Amino acid sequence: xxxxxxxxxxxxxxxxxxxxxxxxxxxxxxxxxxxxxxxxxxxxxxxxxxxxxxxxxxxxxxxxxxxxxxxxxxxxxxxxxxxxxxxxxxxxxxxxxxxxxxxxxxxxxxxxxxxxxxxxxxxxxxxxxxxxxxxxxxxxxxxxxxxxxxxxxxxxxxxxxxxxxxxxxxxxxxxxxxxxxxxxxxxxxxxxxxxxxxxxxxxxxxxxxxxxxxxxxxxxxxxxxxxxxxxxxxxxxxxxxxxxxxxxxxxxxxxxxxxxxxxxxxxxxxxxxxxxxxxxxxxxxxxxxxxxxxxxxxxx
Numbered sequence: 456x457x458x459x460x461x462x463x464x465x466x467x468x469x470x471x472x473x474x475x476x477x478x479x480x481x482x483x484x485x486x487x488x489x490x491x492x493x494x495x496x497x498x499x500x501x502x503x504x505x506x507x508x509x510x511x512x513x514x515x516x517x518x519x520x521x522x523x524x525x526x527x528x529x530x531x532x533x534x535x536x537x538x539x540x541x542x543x544x545x546x547x548x549x550x551x552x553x554x555x556x557x558x559x560x561x562x563x564x565x566x567x568x569x570x571x572x573x574x575x576x577x578x579x580x581x582x583x584x585x586x587x588x589x590x591x592x593x594x595x596x597x598x599x600x601x602x603x604x605x606x607x608x609x610x611x612x613x614x615x616x617x618x619x620x621x622x623x624x625x626x627x628x629x630x631x632x633x634x635x636x637x638x639x640x641x642x643x644x645x646x647x648x649x650x651x652x653x654x655x656x657x658x659x660x661x662x663x664x665x666x667x668x669x670x671x672x673x674x675x676x677x678x679x680x681x682x683x684x685x686x687x688x689x690x691x692x693x694x695x696x697x698x699x700x701x702x703x704x705x706x707x708x709x710x711x712x713x714x715x716x717x718x719x720x721x722x723x724x725x726x727x728x729x730x731x732x733x734x735x736x737x738x739x740x741x742x743x744x745x746x747x748x749x750x751x752x753x754x755x
Contacts, residue, residue: 473504496729510754527712529720533560533572534641535669536707537690538737539603546727548720554669556639561590564710571711571721573603575641579648584706587753597713600753601725604707607689607742608645611677612698618683623653623702626660626684634676634685637666641705642673646686649702671695689742704744708752725749 474481487493488502495504528551531543535554543550550570553563560572578586585600587593611634612620618631626633636642643666650657663682667673670691676682678695692699715721727733728749737743 468504468506468509470502470504473509476506476509505749508751510751527567527570527715527718529718530563530569531571531573531709532563532569533557533574533710534707535671536573536603536606537670537688537694538733538740538743539573539707541736541740542724542727542733545732546723546730548723548727550720550724556637556668557641557644558639561592561710564712565592565595570715570718571709573707573709575606575645575705575707577641577645577648577705579644579651585708585710585752587755592710595712596755598753598755599711599713599716599751601709601711601716602706602747602750602752603709604737604748605704605744605746606707607701608642608686608703608705609689609692609699609701610684611674611687611692611695612684612700613677613680614696614698616698620684621700623649623655627655629661631661631684632682633660633662634673634682635662635666636673636686637668640666642670642686645703645705649686690740693741699742701742706752713755 468476470481470484474484477484484493488495493504495502497503529549530553531550532553532555534557540552543552553569554573557572557574557576560569560574563569564572574585574590576585576590578584578589587595587598587600592598610620610623612618620626620631625631635646647657663676667676667685670687671694673685673687674691674695674697677685677697686702689699689701711721734745737745
């Protein structure tokens with residue numbers, strides 16, 4: 456029992472438990488599963504129902520006329536993530552990607568131009584990630600945020616570290632060229648925060664003339680000698696054969712409207728999250744923690 460006298464429920468419900476939770480007969484729950492109308496997972500032949508997802512399902516059916524009738528296009532906007540890119544291809548979701556930074560993803564989600572948005576925006580005051588009110592999403596009454604991964608961010612360096620860069624403080628050395636991201640990117644917010652934490656004035660850095668528009672673009676600028684270093688995810692460094700100095704673990708989440716969670720493209724991605732190939736590929740790419748993958752971190 457909780458402190459207010461209400462019964463508690465485990466994170467994963469059995470068929471009988473979810474039937475009691477929804478006040479339905481178990482046979483009706485089996486019918487809903489067979490019709491694909493209620494989310495479930497199967498472990499060693501036994502149906503299990505994530506309680507937080509069942510709560511989403513209930514809220515989705517309670518929205519009624521409050522929901523917009525305009526369908527969101529099958530587009531994933533916002534920030535780029537190398538592991539997510541791979542998962543979208545492997546799971547055959549049919550989602551197109553339009554990755555122009557976390558802030559752009561927020562705008563497209565609000566305007567109904569995307570089904571979901573990837574984001575990793577740090578709140579400099581609290582140190583938390585993807586806080587709806589700080590993102591301008593506080594007014595979305597049907598907002599849901601799903602954890603994708605924790606990722607390691609750090610300095611990307613040319614193979615062998617020829618410039619002898621060992622810490623963020625080295626970036627102020629004369630002659631170093633620093634790659635950076637566009638202002639709409641969560642990586643830019645993180646970079647500015649890391650500089651502030653280290654007491655480094657960004658104006659002292661020799662930044663490249665044009666920002667890199669993705670993690671891979673920044674990695675390529677270092678690989679091709681256009682920059683000496685820059686902050687990006689470890690997976691981008693490994694993919695392009697670069698050295699890497701870890702600096703910070705961040706949260707990468709997927710934001711969407713509640714009804715979009717139950718659309719076939721998103722459900723295909725959620726199902727693929729349980730495929731052992733995803734964890735194996737994350738281990739190969741390096742710099743990922745998938746222990747919270749699929750967790751509902753916000754439900755308006």
